[in-house]
Amino acid sequence: MRKGQSRSRHTRGRSSSSPDGASAAVPLLELLREKDFKSVEDLRKGARLRPHEFEAAVGLLERKGMVERTNGRVSAQGRRPESLQIRAESGYVAAVDIGGTNLRVVIADITGAIVGKWTGSTVDASSPGKVVHLIQKGVKQITQQTGVREDSLLAIAAGAPGVTDSKNGVVLLTSYLGGWKDVPLGKMLTDALGAPSVIENDVRLGAVGERWKGSARGLDNFVFLAIGTGIAAGICVNGELLHGPAFAAGEVGYLVVPGTSEAGVREGNPGALEAAIGGEGIKSQWRQVTQRMHGEAMGDLNATEIFDRALVGDEEAQRVLQNSARILAHAVYNISVVLNCSHFILGGGVGTNEILRDAAENVLRAYTEPAQPQLYLSSLGPEAQLIGAVRLALDAAEKHMGIRA
């Protein structure tokens, strides 16, 4: 309905600039990616398209070389293909996750299936130029190994660990990678690889990934809360990522809730919430609790080890677990109150800990007003960002090819 209106508004009596069949081509492609159809007619019905819309969409995808029909046959309604296949090898996208220590590259075909992976290290190569070089190297290696032609690369999407202007492809600020500032990564990647690019914050990519293939499948309103060394939220409302005018929406590492430190946050230091329940925060809770109870800090344990101990009845570990769970529950609850959104996907090294999730869920049982938040574990784990990047790269490719608005 919307589409019809807006198009008619801009056509001014001449033919539309958007190619015929474009509005139906994307959902059709999506269906072909998702599952097999017995017959072409089943596919058409599954896509809820009228015959002529279906024909237009198939025609467009065919012209772009993305689908192939076989056994064409002429009937009274016109040519109706007997079988329709997505041509997986007709194009590829690259997806990149730039981390503080690792850089991961995958290449996927247009069905979204990953055909090759590569991992490099950003430890000694954290400058933007070097990172782009690493990405180039990764793409080259994968294409060489898999026989994918580099000129069949349709688009590239990269996730950066910081505040990212996804509209202009600029990484505004990172605390990792030696601190990037206003890096035009999108343009740099396009220049290096000769393909359109998308740049997005890594946690938002995680949200995209979970919505496409993970724990948030089919949801229009949810929060992907990543808890690792840092904490951030990828917020999806009404089916769209929330960015905020300065692209900093969901930077909840600085959230203040009961139990977080009340000392003012200083620039460069971790935020209040991160300092409490980020990976390092939990370690430091452990040091403090054991110090208090035994007069000296007990060995350095990480969050997983501490929570495992809590599960078998270790008293100090249980204190840390309960305190962390309460703070996590408060943070989740506050976000859910503001957004009126109760579906939370927990990601990241600490976030995906089931013991912590269960303990936080226990706390949330008392928080029924206005709506009780529900906690789910990420089902994609560390792959969420990469899968989200594949999704955005496919979207960008479709846009570039003129089949997506």
Added chain:
Amino acid sequence: MSKEPILIGRPPLLRQTNAELLLRLLRETGPCSKADLVRASGLSAPTVTNVVAHLAAAGLVEAIGEGESTGGRPPDILRFRAERGCLTAAEIGPSSVALLVVDLEGRELAQARIPFTWESSSPKAICELIGREVRAVLRSLKKPPEHLLRVVVSVPAIVDMKAGVVASLSKLKDWSDVPLRAMLSRELKCPVDADNDTNLAARGEFARGAARGEKNFVFITIGEGVGAGIFVNGKIYRGARWSAGEIGYLRVPNVSRENPTIHGYGRLEKILGAPGILKSWRASARSSQSRLKVKHATDVFDLAAAGNAAAKRILRQKAGILADVVLDLALILNPGLILLGGEVGNHSGLLREVKGLLAGSEFGVISIKLGELGTAASLWGAVAAGLDSGIAGLLQPAKVAV
């Protein structure tokens, strides 16, 4: 106008969309020619001609003479007939109903405030009261009842906008799951919308107050209770179940200590709202045996500004809690602006204190201001919402002569 307008595209809907577009342009730019409308709207000339004919038949547009010629026949200048109808904004408060009647350009025609008692505050009684008073105002304006094109009601409650149902209004009698939209629409015989008062206040500040031109902002209101209206990309953000911004539920530090209950936390609004501030003042006055009489919560803030030590302490403490709320809202939503409003929140002393506290943090860059519309924000928001939801569709054109 001797021809039946030709139907365009998917006729009724498309024509209505185009009609709303042209009306908005006429409202925004003032009288102009058809050619101007073609240029500004991007619609084709025949479409504009068609829609204008339709609007003229409905009495919403008229030609007011000839403009300047650029060579050929001088063009007709078209004018939006704002007097063709009126809209009413109604605000249901704890003890009164406020009405604001405007023309189709949103210019004020009349205002009224009608008190009611708790006994006569049932949904039915309130609807009848609004009906009676709206009809009276229209009579005094010498407007026929059918000139009332839309009513938007503001209620201090969560509203299911799809169903037009008000969830619960604890201060009034029997207000639980009230189908207010249907009830009032029957009473007034015109389309009605109901919305949450804080959302509408934000809408008002966006339309003609401190948030003009800011598509992403949060309006925090502090009065008897607290709440927030959230704008995302130029629209009210309502959440999955209509209760986004119910910040009275937020859990922030320093609340527990002041009001320890079994659950450990007092509700934020019991602390930050007017009763909470007065309670703090009484507690401190008792211990210091102060004789200063304070009637309103803002009196405490005024005393703080005048140097009263106890009042300063209270102000600082409330501002500290509010600063945490502001910080959390800013982190989650990253708005371009945060506005303070409401009877208590709209206070420069409070604003100054909160700003001071946030300046020390990394997020001192958050822009915080006071609302500009005061307690009229919700009414003006209702006007804006009413005008924006379209008026062309409300008018059936008189039969066009063939």
